[in-house]
Amino acid sequence: MSNTALDPRLEAMLDKQAITDLVYAYCNAADRHDNEKMRSLYHEDAIDEHGQFFEGSAMAFIDTLPSIQENMRILHHSVSTINITLDGDRAEGEIYIIAFHQVATDEGLIDVLIGGRYFDKYEKRNGIWKYSHRAVVADWVKVDNPSTVNLEHPMIEGSRIGKPGQEDPSYSFFELFKWGQGLHPKS
Template sequence: MSTSARIRALADKQAIYDQMCRYIQAVDRCDLELLKSTFHHDGSVIFGIFDGNAHDFCDYDIPFIKDNLVWAYHRIANVVIELDGNRATAESYMLGNAAAALPDGNKINCPDNMRYRDVWEKRDGVWRMWKRDLVMDWNACWAYAGRSDGRFADYRVQGTRGREDLTYRMKLIP
């Protein structure tokens, strides 16, 4: 492989990885427009709780998160991307953690580990997901024990959903 081909491959893999990170930011900030921007309009999502068009999934997922989770934070890791021209396949591990409010007012903490299996396509020079499948490896729930008292209150800056989050002010999300 020539040097220019290797550089192009690295740039393409980085562009896909950047979109993976945008997806996570969109879900955690409940940013519907940003979430849709990570998918092609004719893309699909198969998540068990949803099987259909990717943009319809976005329209389902953001309200679901807002209605059912107090907060949610996700991380991706172990990203493997295989390029094939303007198409790529990828697997990434996702570790998520969310708090949900129970009807009695108590909260539960719900960590999970999943794997995303994606097909990406580059159209008009932009990489977006064309297909995303979810593999659930494990999940759990227990009583929420978050703290905001004492020393935690002195230094802790709370993340927020929406464009009020510091990440937008820092212009890290378009």
């Protein structure tokens, strides 16, 4: 095996892809309420700023997720524009996001669609990129009260229906994706 260093351009591409995979893993962990996986995506000393829900230690934020998520019947994060800049083992990202939430309230179900961005700081420690700081930025929000979601529409009859938690059909369909695993599951 050679000790030759990689071309810096190739190393930058690999680092950016690893960070992009981290962003996607975050969306999956949030949507499936997979808080074990979520925990594996942050460094132990990371910070999370999540609007009214939380500001402080990311690990403490993840500890509060079950109570935050208990009324959320649907979570669906979709990433569009990803801007990442690298500086050695540090990086920053501005990640555009559209996040759909169906929330159970005392008055019934409501839909909340948020367009925003994540302001992220990442660090590569022991060869692995993780979040060191994440801040949520809301650019716009659309609320439908009552909810307009119809999971019984004939167009989706017979389809698998996504659910939070391990009851999501992905966990019985896939063999390689496992509950609670971060980006680098142990073999």
